[in-house]
Amino acid sequence: MFNAVQPAPPDPILGLTEAFRADPNPAKINLAVGVFKDAEGNTPVLASVKAAEQRLVDDETTKSYMPIDGSPAYGKLVQTMLFGADHDILANARARTANTPGGTGALRVAADYLSQNHAGATLWLSNPTWANHHGIFNAAGVETQTYAYLDPNTNALDFDGVLAAIQDIPAGDVVLLHGCCHNPTGVDPSLEQWKAIASAVAERGILPIVDFAYQGFGQGLEEDAAGLRAVAAACGEFLVCSSFSKNFGLYRERVGALTLVAQDSDTADTVISQVKAVIRRNYSNPPAHGASVVTTIMSDDAPGGLRSQWEAELAAMRDRINEMRSAFKAGLDERGVNLTPEGNDFVTQQNGMFTMSGLSKDHVAALRENHAIYIVGSGRINVAGMTPTNLPVLCDAIADVMQP
Ligand code: PMP
Numbered sequence: 170m171f172n173a174v175q176p177a178p179p180d181p182i183l184g185l186t187e188a189f190r191a192d193p194n195p196a197k198i199n200l201a202v203g204v205f206k207d208a209e210g211n212t213p214v215l216a217s218v219k220a221a222e223q224r225l226v227d228d229e230t231t232k233s234y235m236p237i238d239g240s241p242a243y244g245k246l247v248q249t250m251l252f253g254a255d256h257d258i259l260a261n262a263r264a265r266t267a268n269t270p271g272g273t274g275a276l277r278v279a280a281d282y283l284s285q286n287h288a289g290a291t292l293w294l295s296n297p298t299w300a301n302h303h304g305i306f307n308a309a310g311v312e313t314q315t316y317a318y319l320d321p322n323t324n325a326l327d328f329d330g331v332l333a334a335i336q337d338i339p340a341g342d343v344v345l346l347h348g349c350c351h352n353p354t355g356v357d358p359s360l361e362q363w364k365a366i367a368s369a370v371a372e373r374g375i376l377p378i379v380d381f382a383y384q385g386f387g388q389g390l391e392e393d394a395a396g397l398r399a400v401a402a403a404c405g406e407f408l409v410c411s412s413f414s415k416n417f418g419l420y421r422e423r424v425g426a427l428t429l430v431a432q433d434s435d436t437a438d439t440v441i442s443q444v445k446a447v448i449r450r451n452y453s454n455p456p457a458h459g460a461s462v463v464t465t466i467m468s469d470d471a472p473g474g475l476r477s478q479w480e481a482e483l484a485a486m487r488d489r490i491n492e493m494r495s496a497f498k499a500g501l502d503e504r505g506v507n508l509t510p511e512g513n514d515f516v517t518q519q520n521g522m523f524t525m526s527g528l529s530k531d532h533v534a535a536l537r538e539n540h541a542i543y544i545v546g547s548g549r550i551n552v553a554g555m556t557p558t559n560l561p562v563l564c565d566a567i568a569d570v571m572q573p
Pocket residue numbers: 203270271272273274299347352380381382412413414420424425
């Protein structure tokens with residue numbers, strides 16, 4: 170029976186990693202994959218995570234199943250991180266959180282929930298968006314459409330385009346907003362723009378999903394939540410998909426969360442009952458290890474505890490990315506290379522690991538063939554793949570392929 174099966178197309182980004190591994194050039198540079206790397210090009214386990222894991226090894230008493238939605242302590246910590254301890258949403262118990270396997274798991278649970286409870290609702294995604302968004306929602310039977318996002322002349326937000334698109338989204342549909350560090354562009358709305366987007370979404374009667382995969386990678390844990398909190402101020406109901414892959418470096422442990430916020434606590438109970446039904450039929454209950462690490466770190470909030478150690482490690486990752494952004498812009502400027510007609514300022518104005526470089530498909534191909542530099546075909550660069558050593562090589566190579 171398997172003879173008739175056709176191979177699936179390779180994943181565009183993970184496929185590039187395989188090609189990179191096979192490339193014998195010792196000077197090769199991988200700027201394709203979406204993981205943080207330190208200045209030596211490694212993705213280390215954070216010291217706060219190692220310490221938490223040691224505590225778990227010593228103290229864990231059972232490997233019995235988790236509740237369908239994970240541990241209540243984890244849910245509370247996630248909500249506090251999203252909204253702050255004193256928020257009305259927490260005070261009035263309007264949120265419920267399910268621990269999911271990664272941010273991808275949160276998105277897939279949200280997708281199944283939508284397809285089973287909001288029949289006919291279309292999901293609107295920014296153009297461009299994370300390559301997996303369309304696939305995750307379509308696989309659950311949710312139709313997807315796109316809204317304008319990036320101004321190609323400046324590589325900045327097409328704010329008027331976003332607002333105009335929202336005005337045309339039918340009531341009852343769903344819109345996905347990237348909470349911060351938009352993937353793949355790195356372009357986030359300002360706080361004023363967030364407020365305007367959130368009111369437009371509320372006025373139209375659209376359900377927002379905030380995909381929050383990079384909290385703390387942009388400006389800071391609190392600062393990065395400002396957009397989400399603007400949505401919370403304007404919209405009584407919404408979903409949040411959190412990932413702790415990047416900010417805790419827990420990629421392979423698969424730790425994330427789906428948080429739903431309702432108008433009141435009773436409604437939140439009803440909606441979480443449907444979310445739990447989805448989870449039960451999907452993976453039954455979540456893996457515990459990653460969430461236990463996050464819970465151990467976040468709840469050790471005494472001075473000098475694991476939480477402050479983790480926050481310092483997170484700040485160091487963020488600072489490294491921002492230093493690389495400045496050095497990349499300076500390297501391009503020095504060589505007289507302009508990635509957009511308006512210059513390279515956008516590189517330092519964007520947030521998070523990614524920048525939509527404006528490099529064309531031909532440039533990307535030439536970088537790979539002539540310089541063994543691997544970038545996603547759309548021109549998305551992982552800034553965290555840059556190091557003080559490979560940056561001059563990268564800038565020279567970009568200058569070379571962009572020569573008229
Ligand atoms: N959303 C966005 C925007 C992402 O970039 C990613 C990870 N690349 C995810 C969700 C999924 O995160 P996870 O690896 O935790 O499944």
